[in-house]
Amino acid sequence: MINRRHLRAALPFLSLAIVLAATFYVQPRTMSYFGLNLMLQYAIPIALATIAQMFIITVNDLDLSIGPFVGLVGCISATLLLNDPVLGVLALIACIMAYGLVGALIHIRNLPSIVVTLGLSFVWLGIAVLILPSPGGKAPVWLKAIMSFQMPWVPLPIIAAILIGGIVHVALMTSSLGVIGRGAGGNPKALQRAGWSMLKTKVAMFTIAGFFGVLAGLSLLGLTTSADAHVADRYTLYSIAGVILGGGEFIGGRVSPMGAVVGALTLALAGAFLIFLKISPDWQIGAQGAILIIVLAMRALITSGEARR
Amino acid sequence: MNAVIKRLGDQPWIWSFLAATAVWLMTIAFTGGQGAGEILTSALSFGTFTIIVGLGQMMVITTGPGNVDLSIPATMTLSGVIAMKVMDTDSANMLLGIVAALSASLVVGVANYILIRLLRIPPIIATLSSSFLVLSTAISYGRGIRIKPPVPLADFATVRYAGVPVVAVAVLGLSILLALVLKRTIYGRTVLAIGQNERAAWLAGLKVKSVRFATYLLSALFAGICGILQSGFSGGAALNMGDDFLLASIAVVVIGGTSVAGGKANVPGIWGAALFMYLLVTMLNIFGASPGVRLILTGVMIISVITLAGGEKTSR
Numbered sequence: 179m180i181n182r183r184h185l186r187a188a189l190p191f192l193s194l195a196i197v198l199a200a201t202f203y204v205q206p207r208t209m210s211y212f213g214l215n216l217m218l219q220y221a222i223p224i225a226l227a228t229i230a231q232m233f234i235i236t237v238n239d240l241d242l243s244i245g246p247f248v249g250l251v252g253c254i255s256a257t258l259l260l261n262d263p264v265l266g267v268l269a270l271i272a273c274i275m276a277y278g279l280v281g282a283l284i285h286i287r288n289l290p291s292i293v294v295t296l297g298l299s300f301v302w303l304g305i306a307v308l309i310l311p312s313p314g315g316k317a318p319v320w321l322k323a324i325m326s327f328q329m330p331w332v333p334l335p336i337i338a339a340i341l342i343g344g345i346v347h348v349a350l351m352t353s354s355l356g357v358i359g360r361g362a363g364g365n366p367k368a369l370q371r372a373g374w375s376m377l378k379t380k381v382a383m384f385t386i387a388g389f390f391g392v393l394a395g396l397s398l399l400g401l402t403t404s405a406d407a408h409v410a411d412r413y414t415l416y417s418i419a420g421v422i423l424g425g426g427e428f429i430g431g432r433v434s435p436m437g438a439v440v441g442a443l444t445l446a447l448a449g450a451f452l453i454f455l456k457i458s459p460d461w462q463i464g465a466q467g468a469i470l471i472i473v474l475a476m477r478a479l480i481t482s483g484e485a486r487r
Numbered sequence: 488m489n490a491v492i493k494r495l496g497d498q499p500w501i502w503s504f505l506a507a508t509a510v511w512l513m514t515i516a517f518t519g520g521q522g523a524g525e526i527l528t529s530a531l532s533f534g535t536f537t538i539i540v541g542l543g544q545m546m547v548i549t550t551g552p553g554n555v556d557l558s559i560p561a562t563m564t565l566s567g568v569i570a571m572k573v574m575d576t577d578s579a580n581m582l583l584g585i586v587a588a589l590s591a592s593l594v595v596g597v598a599n600y601i602l603i604r605l606l607r608i609p610p611i612i613a614t615l616s617s618s619f620l621v622l623s624t625a626i627s628y629g630r631g632i633r634i635k636p637p638v639p640l641a642d643f644a645t646v647r648y649a650g651v652p653v654v655a656v657a658v659l660g661l662s663i664l665l666a667l668v669l670k671r672t673i674y675g676r677t678v679l680a681i682g683q684n685e686r687a688a689w690l691a692g693l694k695v696k697s698v699r700f701a702t703y704l705l706s707a708l709f710a711g712i713c714g715i716l717q718s719g720f721s722g723g724a725a726l727n728m729g730d731d732f733l734l735a736s737i738a739v740v741v742i743g744g745t746s747v748a749g750g751k752a753n754v755p756g757i758w759g760a761a762l763f764m765y766l767l768v769t770m771l772n773i774f775g776a777s778p779g780v781r782l783i784l785t786g787v788m789i790i791s792v793i794t795l796a797g798g799e800k801t802s803r
Binding site: 240242283287289290292293294296297298299300301302303304305306307308311415418419422427428429458460461462463464465466467468470471474475478481 | 552553555602605606607608609611612613615616617618619620622623624626627734737738741742747748777778779780781782783784785786787788789790793794
């Protein structure tokens with residue numbers, strides 16, 4: 179069965195390679211520095227949001243508010259952070275702490291995370307609309323500079339993806355905090371008996387998720403250069419799909435940071451691919467659904483032996 | 488008396504009704520008693536649609552953790568578009584339109600189950616991906632033409648007697664029926680059993696697969712019914728008509744006291760929660776809150792209600 183497990187781990191990368199190859203085939207001009215840069219730049223915020231979602235999924239919760247949260251961070255950064263950097267940074271830190279508090283609330287009252295984050299999504303959206311009633315604001319200059327930085331040889335999105343995936347992989351898969359975090363998803367009771375505080379673990383995981391949510395919002399703003407409360411509403415679904423495409427499971431603390439980043443890249447690329455295919459706009463969303471289904475069907479085929487244990 | 492209060496306090500649905508009543512009282516205190524009845528009437532008319540899809544969502548959620556139907560909005564839209572197009576404003580085609588719309592909804596339900604069962608895709612992702620395909624179908628088939636509903640359908644969806652919408656009465660009947668199905672039929676008991684412990688239910692010889700299949704069909708069917716009624720109510724189908732119902736369908740189920748972990752369903756709670764959600768928005772509108780404040784308070788209220796009502800008492 180080792181073979182199957184390897185295949186399963188390789189599947190996200192395989193899917194990405196197939197979508198990439200198909201894109202190159204349909205539109206050979208994308209096979210260049212600028213082509214890749216243009217196609218993949220929006221994958222950076224999606225990948226960061228996916229990592230945020232992954233930390234929540236690791237402890238068996240689900241975050242339905244990450245999309246509006248990314249939008250809120252954009253609104254804060256395009257107004258407060260631009261005009262008054264100290265206040266802006268404080269506001270962003272408050273956002274991250276709010277995430278930790280929500281984790282504590284969910285754990286202490288044993289609440290369903292789906293509903294709490296559902297309510298939270300209204301709160302983020304509301305605050306964002308209060309700060310920025312209509313699209314506008316301006317990205318801080320340094321943020322634009324970072325996001326439009328031209329790396330020599332390799333496009334920035336690819337470097338960013340490897341960096342994000344690599345750092346999170348080391349943090350979650352090899353550090354002791356990471357092991358405890360994944361253990362909290364795998365068997366919370368055993369972890370508690372072993373003397374670890376579930377409360378602290380949950381708060382830590384939610385806080386980290388908030389941190390990556392802020393990074394996602396900042397990087398998105400650096401690309402769009404102006405903010406809109408609703409700009410990232412779809413990120414909630416993208417991030418969940420990204421984690422699952424990347425080989426993660428909803429329960430059991432079974433996640434893969436590298437896979438999640440690759441899943442996010444695949445989703446972003448699929449959007450570009452469908453545009454190149456000149457599919458009627460009516461069927462754009464449908465085709466995205468079909469790609470999701472195909473990848474997951476492939477995984478089901480590969481892991482069918484594993485599930486039957 | 489105390490015993491009665493205690494027993495009521497133990498009912499998970501009581502919180503949603505208390506919250507709805509509190510919000511209603513606050514609203515009429517603000518208006519000085521004006522429009523108290525009208526507010527309730529419109530809450531019933533608008534809440535009814537959420538209740539229909541909420542009932543389907545409740546059955547799905549009750550079958551256990553991870554089970555949720557995200558294709559409800561897309562199914563509603565598809566059903567509404569098909570119904571309006573087949574009926575083509577002619578009341579003679581009404582039955583045909585209803586049959587066509589509901590059949591399409593059932594196809595979505597079948598597709599959802601195939602994805603979940605054969606491809607072993609988690610229900611959240613399965614219904615999400617199928618909803619993309621369904622929505623595309625609706626967009627492509629509907630092509631933006633707004634067709635008015637036939638007069639009898641529009642009448643049925645909007646008529647009220649003494650301030651009570653007829654649809655609300657019909658949905659009340661549907662809710663009672665579903666509550667009985669849950670309590671008294673093998674199907675209903677099996678749904679609860681699967682939610683509590685799927686493996687135990689399977690070992691006990693219950694038909695886990697076909698019951699789950701039926702449940703996804705039921706949810707799709709209810710979404711289809713809601714799509715037709717909503718089109719009748721609002722003068723035609725719109726491609727975004729399902730948008731508000733994704734979050735609302737989940738919110739009413741959980742605020743209403745149905746366990747997200749599965750195995751515990753609560754029909755009355757859905758009524759309380761749907762009325763609460765609508766009355767809350769009405770109250771904030773009457774108070775003159777800005778859109779931002781309205782959103783924040785809606786979110787805070789949802790979180791407070793679920794926090795007060797408490798999560799699962801027993802840790803798994």
